[in-house]
Amino acid sequence: MNIKSDKAESQKSAGGGVVQKKLVPFGGYYTSKIPGHDPELTETGPGTPMGEYMRAFWHPVCMSIELTDTPRFLKILCEELVAFRDGSGRVGVLHAHCVHRGASLEYGAIQEHGIKCCYHGMVFDVDGTCLHVPFPNGEEKEAEKYACSIQQGAYKAVERNGLVFAYMGPPDKEPPFPEWEGDFTVAPGDELVAYSNFQHCNWLQVQDNAADNYHPTALHAGKNVVNGKYQGTTFDEVGAKSMEVAPDMHFVPVQQGRSLACAGARRVDKDRLFVRVQHQVLPNLSLHAYTSEDGSKKKLFSRFHIIRWTVPVDDENSKMIGWRVMGPGIDTRGICDKSLVGYETIDFLEGQVAMRRPERFGEYKLEDLPPIPPNHRERANYKDAQYAPGDYEAIISQRPIAVHALENPTKFDAGLFLFRKMLRDAVRGTNPAASADNFAQWFRANAGAPNSYCSGNVFDIPEGETVEQEVANRRNVTKRIVAILTESEMLKGEERATFVREKFDALEASVKG
Incomplete structure (x- = not known):
């Protein structure tokens, strides 16, 4: 692992060139200009390289105890979401803004099946299906037709041992849920x-x-x-x-x-x-x-x-x-x-x-x-x-x-720089085994x-x-x-x-x- 080469690559991707430094006493002037961050690895919004890669995996988005009798507003991978447990016990993770007029479903009312928007009463199921449109009496057919024309953004969610996980990638590419070594525990009683x-x-x-x-x-x-001012088990934990x-x-x-x-x-x-x-x-x-x-x-x-x-x-x-x-x-x-x-x-x-x-x-x-x-x-x-x-x-x-362009790593930083390189190889496709599709195949195998x-x-x-x-x-x-x-x-x-x-x-x- 060549730390210097990965650092230079980080500098290039962050600001277009290697930062030149003057080793001068009291030379803060020469290091006061801060280059940009490394967008390839740090930015995770929709459409970004890392954001698209991450969306190919299951991620925990909140704890089960956060799902109460009101919806839980979340922000995950730069997306505004709401998570809730409906009256039938199912967990939903939906886009926060109602597809009708954009009011946030964090103010919605949890139903036996799905969630109802506070603004006009649209009801959405955990998969985003519109279950109810509050048209006046006599316009049921028009309401049904409208309901079939809209869908709230939704992500598949599962619960495991007090955590809520969501898959935020393309539905047709959903990977297996990764149960490392069976269920993440090894010894009896754990x-x-x-x-x-x-x-x-x-x-x-x-x-x-x-x-x-x-x-x-x-x-x-x-x-x-x-001055020895510490508490708890923070220090000397071994x-x-x-x-x-x-x-x-x-x-x-x-x-x-x-x-x-x-x-x-x-x-x-x-x-x-x-x-x-x-x-x-x-x-x-x-x-x-x-x-x-x-x-x-x-x-x-x-x-x-x-x-x-x-x-x-x-x-x-x-x-x-x-x-x-x-x-x-x-x-x-x-x-x-x-x-x-x-x-x-x-x-x-x-x-x-x-x-x-x-x-x-x-x-x-x-x-x-x-x-x-x-x-x-x-x-x-x-x-x-x-x-x-x-x-x-x-x-x-x-x-x-x-x-990253301002870092000056030593050999004991090799682990994190190696992991960053592995991330780049996965995102860029230079390590095909770590691609999202091959990762999913490996989980299935x-x-x-x-x-x-x-x-x-x-x-x-x-x-x-x-x-x-x-x-x-x-x-x-x-x-x-x-x-x-x-x-x-x-x-x-x-x-x-x-x-x-x-x-x-x-x-x-x-x-x-």
Whole structure:
């Protein structure tokens, strides 16, 4: 992966030429002119390259608890929508503006079947069919004829474990709903707990953060907090503080360039090595292994802990929406808090969301939650955020749309730059396997349930006798882990888990010598 070449390409697409810099003390004048953003990757409205690519996939658009007795206004992929559950229990996702005269259906009345516009009483079904037109008595035939001539824009929607998903692409190209590894859970007793966190910035910089496996070394290290002023579990979240250790990273495009395996090795102590593999899937899905691993004992092929999509709202706002996997199968330390996982709240890393918790919500109603100020500097907890910034602050402060032409990457940024390149290849068609049509075929070939590379592993591998040997061991382990996971691609379920664990055991033995 040539970071410089992809950066130059970003600069060209963003502003038509490479930015020249003068390395001069107090030379702010020479860097004060801000080039444009990268439209190919960041803009997602109808008709844009990335917008059309994203519309070929299923995306979560809201939580089920957001569907109450009134419609829920949404903005997704720059489109204004309303979501609702009608009296028969069906979920609808419709264009917000009534096809008759443009009044918003967010003020509509939910019916037993469909939704009624407040302005003139048109009723639309969840598929957009006009069910009723309020013509005067005696004009029923004319009303029926008019109803057959109009249709409200609608998208197919399904519910899964507290989330509402919509497919916003061409109806005749609808892909299978992706049930990764069957239903996104692996261990018995594990539960998918839905959450949704608003992000006041472009979708890509939120997704970039998931592929940036180096930032916890600084951002989540308690030693870097101003005057020790931090709260909750934001910092030193790994019990052995291994997240403060700079990882050796190995990034590999897998599944024919449809996804990226991000394997990072960190030393827990002199006897154990923690290797966490995150899985980034085009265009906007990421699967994360256990975030609270203390590395206290050997553990092989621990699986999903966070499953999340980064969904564009518009070009300057997005949602982090998905599931926190909870239960004894994954939360081996028993420290997750289900009551803190939901709408605009999460139980891990205080700084992940716009609102830092003033209290523990427990059971709550949406209307009881405090509003999120549109300007993050107007938040009541702004000073706390300055003392102990989290992912939210680091991500949104890159500007509403990060300017790629101004970045100066290092080798530890390789993961996010590689993922950006994979996105470009998919959008441009230079990787046919990652095209929307081939992605859908791949899902069908896997019965909608492909395997994930996501895993957390603690090996009983002692520290190398020299720095050089230790570095070589860590890099060797990460490469071989990804190779083993690739080798297991044709296996499923427990058969795959057994195969991988046996191979990991052999890997451990070979490194120990």
